Amino acid sequence: MDLSPYKSLLDKLVPLSYHQDLDVLVDHLLPEADQATRFHLQAEVRRLTSPCLRVLDLRSLFPDQCRLVRHHGLDHMLPASLEARFSSLLDDYHGDYTRGLYETLIAELAALRKQPSRLNTLPWYLPTMGTRRKENRLRFVTPVLLHLGEERLRANSLDISAGGLLVHLAEPRPLPEQLPVSFPELAHQPGLGCLATPKRYRLTPQPEDPRRLKMQRIEDDAGWQQALQQFVDQSRPRYGLDAEDLYTTALAQCWGQALLETSLSLSLFFDEAGELQEVMANRHGHKTLAQWQQASPGDLLGTLLPPERILKMGGQPRQPLLLYSFRHQGKSQPYYFVADQHELEQQQAYSAFVNEGLRAGTLHSYYLSIRPLTFADQAFDTLDQQGLARLQRLKWHLWLTPMPALPSPVSGEVQLQQLAPFIRNARPRPVTLTPLGLQASKRQEARFKYQSEVELNLGGRTIRGQTEDLSNSGLKITLTQPERLDLPCLVGVSLTELGKRSRQWKLKELPYRVVNQSGDGKVLHLHIEGASEAHPGYQFFSALLEQNQDKLRARPDTHHKPAWLTWLNRQALQQPPSPTFMLGRNDGGFYVQGAIACLAQEALMSFLSNEYRQAHFSRLVSRQLLQSMITSLLRPDGRSHLTMEIWTASAAEDPDQHWLLVDPDAERRALLLEPRYAGELRVSLLILNRLQLRQVDYAVPERDSLTQAALHKTQQLEQQLAELAALCQVFDITGLVRRRQCLNGPAAAPAPLPGSAG
DSSP, X not given: OOOXXXXXXXXXXXXXXXXXXXXXXXXXXXXXXXXXXXHHHHHHXXXXXXXXXXXXXXXXXXXXXXXXXXXXTEEEEXXXXXXXXXXXXXXXXXXXXXXXXXXXHHHHHHHHHTSOOOOOOBOEEOOOSSSSSSSOEEOOOOEEEEEETTEEEEEEEEEEESSEEEEEOSSOOOOOSEEEEEOTTGGGSTTOGGGGSOEEEEEEEOTTOTTEEEEEEOSOOXXXXXXXXXXXXXXXXXXXXXXXXXXHHHHHHHHHHHHHHHSSOEEEEEETTSOEEEEEXXXXXXXXXXXXXXXXXXXXXXHHSOHHHHHHHHTSTTSOEEEEEEEEEOSSSEEEEEEEHHHHHHHTOHHHHHHHHHHHTOOEEEEEEEEEOOOOOGGGGGOOHHHHHHHTTEEEEEEEEEOOOOOOOOOOOOOGGGGGGGEEOOOOOOOOEEESSOBOOOOOSOOEEOOOEEEEEETTEEEEEEEEEEOSSEEEEEESSOOOOOSSEEEEEEOHHHHHHOSSSOOSSEEEEEEEEEGGGTEEEEEEOSOSTTOHHXXXXXXXXXXXXXXXXXXXXXXXXXXHHHHHHXXXXXXXXXXXXXXXXXXXXXXXXXXXXXXXXXXXXHHTBOTTSOBOGGGXXXXXXXXXXXXXXXXXXXXXXXXXXXEEEEESSOTTOEEEEESOOHHHHHHHTOTTTEEEEEEEEEEEEEOOGGGOOOOOHHHHHHHHHOHHHHHHHHHHHHHEEEEEEEEEOHHHHHHHHHHHOSOOOOOOOOOOOO
């Protein structure tokens, strides 16, 4: 029976049914109903008031907006608006979570999704160091004893790792910052007896739930570390990892990958002397660096960024810099002019420099930010010796972002001799551009998985190990204990197990060279020493592989992402060049999917945040303006990025009146720069580029772990990445605009400003 005509009646019957007899209510409210209608209405009321066990988890629809709502043993994740509605509906349903309450919320959610999405607020992210917790943890409940002097406080763990705990107390109570902890039940398991001896932990209370405590072990103990790690590893297949932690980590790393691969900003790495060593170029990098390329890529970047400039910038790493350059073709050779904003201001040569650069047609400007590298990184421990040697010489990381074309300054005659202090000698130096993403494998031949016992003779010492894979020309060997070697070095390899199977081959003391070492010194990478035709190992393995092709499994010779490149990526993302917003788009319109923080620009971060320190994109860009920007990018003019200036200010006479102007004309700019008329001026440069999922190759180390931990979280991640639509970088260029205006000449006549925009 269709009960839709009785919707309003059912809405009245449900709350009243908790206090009055249902038969009497139907007789009173619908006296003319027949017996069948009365039966269906009563059955529907009983269905709507029956308990519901379905959990409302809306994090996939409202990313980073949901809060935990606990009710009668069920943990719901709801945004603030639906949380308030959930509370009000509980009053109608006598405080019970019922099918009627669930269906009402689902219906209101469907209506909400049809409305245009606002540019929502959400927390800032720093997609830098990988997993939030540096070790695997299990969702595992076991008794925990908190030792408070003579008192033993009993609690339960909610998740457990080798170095940390999440503990639930029966009743909230004040606790010291540090206290000993033991595991009485786990200590009964084989090999875990040491867990009965208390070790000291540091507590971090959770203000939103005082009964939950985050705890970190601060007392080092090798036995505890080994026992807990062993328990976590053995129990992982049964209890699983924390999928939510892996999900947020993988999502933030995907945003960081999008920033690296598709933004205009490029990462450059310099050594301690200021010499350029590594250039990580994305799909737009070759176009950005084209003017500095000659016979080899990037060989004139040292002219733009000589060591003395890098070391000078390193003295003030928190202050971004705007750098200008142009090339003047002389009669016999080209001349390179390079100067930063402060140098031009001190010499009063801004107009002359820019005017001459425009006349030469080679004027470019770059936004630079630099920071020293830090080596306290999880990925640094996974490097092999070649990667370690490649990265240890690096000292400085610099973000280079090309700025849009400058407006023409005040016209006038310029003598090129006035710019002589800014001439820089050409410094050709070969620099290899490293493409982001996956790299081609260094292996020149197929390798096959095969484990076999071997012995290595190294300086008179015999070292035991076993092969992991093998090929005609090389071996990968795992040792029982780590070794410190000076690479490359020669070793004698004896194939002890394979030598027993065939006496016609002499498989002792085969000469090999150790070319690389990884796995904290436990893994050796070997290559034959000498000519391959005369090498016994080459001849033996050629025959072995040829005769056993159907029995050996080949390792796939595919593209991979080496550990040194993962380390460079994470170093680049420890201080992004600017606050960056990741914008998604679904049927409801645009929404802010994520926001990447830039801690070096505190003033701009404060401006782009609300009172709760959340990312607040709509303070600068409305949904209509964003739609207009995206529409401009869709036009078939070949542009991959869109830039615009947004000027915000308040009236000097009325601080409550605010202006927000997009690319204002010269007269309005002059008025906003005049302190008598406007105050709190901020000029933000927006660089927007449209993203498509196929434009970004996500190589995220934690993604495989997420797939193993929770398939539905992986599907949720893929859905959000499919909705990824645009990337918007924001730069604060207020100081640069003020200097540029002062150097350009007298201000224009005041012009009326439009009405208030905020």
